[in-house]
Amino acid sequence: MEETLFDELKRYVGWSEVDERALRALHASAAPHFPAVAEVFYATILGHEGAKRSLTGGESQVGHLKITLQRWLDTLLRGPWDEAYYQNRSRIGRYHVRIELPQHYMFGAMNVVRRELNAIVDDTYRTSPDALKTVREALGRILDLELAVMLHTFREDLVAQSARAERLATFGQLVGSIGHDLRNPLGVIETSLFILRGRVGADERVKKHLDRIGDQLGVANGIITNLLDMIRNRPLVKERVRLEQVVAGAVDAVMRPEAMRFRAEGLAGLEVEGDPGQLRQVFVNLLSNAVEAASPAGAVSIAASREDGRITVAVEDSGPGVDPAVARRLFEPLITTKERGIGLGLALVKRIVERHGGSVAYEPPAGGGARFLVHLPA
Template sequence: MNKKLLFPGVLLLAILYTAIGGLAYNAGQELEGVVTQQFNDQQLILAEKIADDIRGHFQFLETALATLSRQTVKILPEQPSHDYLHSTHDILKDWHVLSLGIAGNAPDNSLMAPDGSVSSWKDMGIDFPREEFQLWLDSDPDGQVFFSRTFRPDQGPYAGTWIMVMVKPLSRDLEMSFESGNFEGMPPAAFFVVDAMKVSRDYAHGVISGQTGYPWVINEEGYFLYHIEDDFDGRDSFTVRHERNPDISYERINTIVSQRLLAGDEGTDWYISGWHREVYTEMKKLLAFSPVFFTHQEKKRDSHLWSVGVAAPDEEVWGLIQPIVVRQWVVAGLFLVGATLGLFGLYFLSLRWNHVLTRKVEDKTRHLMESREQLREEKEKVEQSMQKLKDTQQRLVQSERFAAIGEAASHMSHEIKNPLMLMAGFAGQVRRRLSEDSPEAEKLDIIVNEAKRLEKMLVEVRDFTRPHKLSIKPCQPNDLIAETVKIFQDSLESSGIVCSQELSTDLTQVNMDPDQVKQVLVNLIKNAVEVMPEGGTLGISSKRQNQWVVVSVQDSGPGIPAEKLKNIFSPFYTTKDKGTGLGLAVSYRIIQDHGGDIFVDSQEGHGARFTIYLPLEEANL
C-alpha cells in the first residue's frame, strides 16, 4: 500500500472513532442518569417504608396510651395500683416504653409510675416541656396525644438517652389538678416515656440499599437517632460529619437537611461525603428521604417530625449498568476493530518483510550484546581468580618465610639460651659476693637484668616457632571481647582512653580456641593502648557478615605509614623501640590456624583498624 494513503486512512478512522465514541458516551450518560433516578427511587421506597414502620410503631403506642387513659378514668377517683401499671409496662416494654404512669391523680404525689420509688418527673431526671404542652393544650387537641420533642436528660435513669414523652389527658370534665410539679393547674394525664433511639434502630438497622447503602434517622433538631456508625448516634448531624473527615465540605448535605428534611419534605437528592463504611475518601452519594410526623398537622414547618434518609455511593449505580455499558462498548469496539483491520491489513503485509529483516538485525545485535556481556563476566571472573591467586601466593610466601624464620629462630634460641643462662648464673654468683656499695655491683645487676630480658625474648621466639594444637570448644565472641576489655580497664582509665563497644546481639557461639583468640585480642588492644599515651578513643565491634564473624579493633592513634603496612605481620618487624616484632606475627598465625584471616587498614594521622575474620561454619563441627 502506498504510504501517501496512510495518513488519510488514519484520519478517516479517527473521525469514525470519535463519532462512534461520542454516541456511545452520550448513550452511557443517558443510561446512567435513568438508572441513577431509578436507584434513588428505590431508595425512596426504602425510606418511606422505614418512616411508615416508625409511624406505625407510634400509632400502636397512641392506641395503647388511649387504652390506659380510658382504663384510668374508669377506676377514678380511686388511685390506680402500681401492680396495674407494672403489668401494663411489662406488655409495652418490648415496644421500648421506658416508663409509664398517671400524672396528677395522687393525693401525695404528682406522678405515678410502675416503680414505686418514682414519685416525680425529677426522680426520672426529666424536665417536662411545660410550655410546649401548654401550647398544645391551647390548640384544643380533643382526643389527641401530645408528643414532646426528643430530648436527652442529663441525669436520672435515662441520662444520655434520647427519649420522647407521650401524654394523653384523662378528661377535661375531671376537676383535678396537680398539687405540685410542672403539671400544676393542668388536667391529669396518662404518659409514656419512649426510647427514641431504640425505636429508630428497630426499623432502620439491617436495611441495605444496593450493595452497601444504609439508612439513618434524625430528629427535629438534626440529631442522629440512628446511624450505621455507632459513634454518630445521638450526635449533631451538622457537626459530626466534619469531625469524621474535616477535609471535605459538607455544605450541600447540611443545606438539604435544614431546608428539606427538617421541613418535612420527601424526595431525592445527592451530596458529597468524606467516607463510606471503611473507605475514607471524597465521594458522591445518592440520597432519598421521607418524614415521620407525630402530629395531625403534617406538611407544616412547625410540625413535630423526624426524617429518614437512605444513602449510597453513586458508584454502585455504575455497578448496575456496567454490564450494559460493557456490551455496548464491545459492539462498538468490534465494529471499529473490523474497520481498522480492513484498512491496515494491506499496509501490514507491505511492511512484513521489513519487520522480518528488522527482527533479524535485532536478533544479531542481541546475540552480540549477550556475547559482549558474557565476555565481560568472564573477564571479571579471570580478574577475581588472578586476585585470589595473588593473595594465595602472598600467603604462601609469608608462610614459607615464617617457616624459614621459625626454623632459624628455633636453632638460635637453642644455641643462645644455654650460654646466656651460664652468663647470668656466673654474674649472679659474683654479685652476691660483692657489697651493696661496690661499683662493680651495678654493672653485674645490668648483666643479670639484660640476660633475663633476652631469655624472655627467647621464650617468645620459642613459642612462635613451636607448633600449637588448638583446643577447640564453643565460645561466644562477645563474652571473650568483654573479658579482654576488663583486663585493660585500669590501663584505659589511667591513659584517658574512651572505649566504645558495638557488639552485635545476633552472634551465636563459634568453635574456637578461646585462649588463643583472647591472646590475639590482648595483643591488638595492648598495641592500641601503647600508641595513645595521651588518651584517645578505642573502638571494638563485632558483627555477622555472611559466613564470618567479624571483630574489629580501632584506635585513634598516629596510624601506620603506608610503607610499613606490608610488613606489619612479619616476624621480628616492629615499630616500637623495645618490641620483639612477634606480637602481630603470632596473632596472624593463630587466626590462620582457625581458618580465618586478619587485615589492617590505616592512614597516617588517622589511626588504625585491625579486622579479624573467623569462619562461622566452624561452629557447626
C-alpha cells in the first residue's frame, strides 16, 4: 500500500505505538487542565496586537474559540492519529490561509500549547523520570506533526490561491476586452428580433423559431453578465437580511420540474448582515445546479442551522454527485461538470460568500448526490 503524506511525516518524526500509548495515558491527567490552557492561550493572543487582529470574529468569538481549542487538545492526546485526524488538521491550515494569518503566529501559538502541556507533564510525572522522558518525547513528536501538517496545507493552499489569482487576472483582462464587443452584436440581434416579431403574422413555425432566438439571446447575455460579475468588485450594500426571504426569492427564480421533490427547513428566524441581491445570486446558482443535477424526478433540499456564531445553509440534491477528480477545483472559474456549462456559477458563489466573510464547500453526502455548504457569520 502506498505511503500517505501523513505516514511519511510520522516516519520522519519517529512516531510509534509507544508515543500513542504515552499520549493516551497523559490524556486522563491533562484533560481537566484543558480549560486553563485555553485561557492562557487566548490571553496571550489578546495581549498581542498583531495576533489579536487574526481573530476574524474579534474578541466576541473568543468564547467559542476556547471550546474549539479544548476539542483540539482532546483529539491531540486521545487520537486516533489516522487519515481522518490528518484531514481535520489540514482544514486548520487552509483556514489560516483564508484569514491570511502570518505563519509566524502559528509557531508562536504552538509554542504556547507546548509550554502549557509540558508543565502538566512535568507535574504529572515528577516522581517517574522514565515515564516523564517518554511522555515528553511523545508530546514533542505530536506537536511537531501538528506544525508539519499545518505548514504543508498552508503552503499548498497558498500556492493554489496565488495560481487562482493569476488565472483570475488573466481571465479579467480577457473578459473586459470582449464583453463590450459581444454586447453590441447581441443588441443588434435583439432589436431586429423585436421588429421581426411584429411582422411575422400568424405563422406559428416562424414564431417558434423567433422564440428560440430570443431564448438563446437570453442565455448569451446571461453568460456575459456572469463573466463581468466575476471580474467586478461590486460594492456590498449591506443590511440586516432574513435568510428565509433571500432563499425564497432564489427558489422562485429557479424553474423546477413538477415531479421534483423540494424541501426547505430551518431558515425561519435566521439573519445575517449582507447584500440581499448578491446573497440571492448565491442561492440561485446553487439551486440551479441542484435542480439540473436531480432532474427530472429527483429531490432537492435546503437546510439551515446556527451554531457557534455562524449560520450554515446546506443545498443538497439527489443527482449523480461530483467526480472526486474535479471536486477540489469546483470553485475555480471555467471548471464545470456540465455538458453545456462554462464553469462560472460556483466561482461566483465562492467570490460572493467570501466577500461576506463566509466560506463555501462541497461535501458528498453518504447516500449519494451532492451537498454544498454555505457558512456565513451570524
